[in-house]
Amino acid sequence: MRLILMRHAKSDWSEPGLDDHDRPLNGRGRKSAKALGAWLRGKGYLPDQVLCSSALRTRETLDRLRIEALVSVEGRLYHASPNVMWDSLSEATGQTVLMVGHNPGIAEFAAGCVAQPPAHSRFFAYPTGATLVVDFEAPDWSHVRCATGTVWDFVVPRDLLED
Numbered sequence: 497m498r499l500i501l502m503r504h505a506k507s508d509w510s511e512p513g514l515d516d517h518d519r520p521l522n523g524r525g526r527k528s529a530k531a532l533g534a535w536l537r538g539k540g541y542l543p544d545q546v547l548c549s550s551a552l553r554t555r556e557t558l559d560r561l562r563i564e565a566l567v568s569v570e571g572r573l574y575h576a577s578p579n580v581m582w583d584s585l586s587e588a589t590g591q592t593v594l595m596v597g598h599n600p601g602i603a604e605f606a607a608g609c610v611a612q613p614p615a616h617s618r619f620f621a622y623p624t625g626a627t628l629v630v631d632f633e634a635p636d637w638s639h640v641r642c643a644t645g646t647v648w649d650f651v652v653p654r655d656l657l658e659d
Contacts (some may be wrong), residue, residue: 498592501628505529507553528625528653533561545590549573554596578605588637613649625653
């Protein structure tokens with residue numbers, strides 16, 4: 497089983513009165529999401545199922561990845577805790593699942609998934625666009641356990657884009 501765990505790309509804070517759930521991506525975020533999609537396709541990390549927070553910025557990140565998969569937009573993933581993320585993942589049916597979410601939950605979830613963290617200075621901060629690819633030895637998602645994943649890859653948009 498393979499999990500691709502992505503924090504949404506950089507969001508736009510130019511409208512201070514806008515509800516957090518309704519914040520879109522900013523220009524850098526749109527560019528980063530597009531680069532992350534190219535990276536996923538180039539590496540062959542293509543999900544067959546996506547679990548995405550219902551927030552606008554996560555849905556826009558997903559749209560800009562330009563990948564084809566069965567998509568479930570889930571309100572419970574909006575600012576979800578790691579426990580809620582585990583619950584959502586345990587119900588997944590795909591072999592390769594992409595989950596798009598938010599900090600701080602996604603950083604905690606990523607750290608809790610892996611047996612050994614990647615040797616990347618930004619892993620524990622899990623900045624916008626951070627993407628972890630982790631494999632699990634399990635017959636299905638309901639059998640996946642914390643701290644058993646093997647890191648396959650980890651990237652942040654800054655690794656992919658020149659300033």
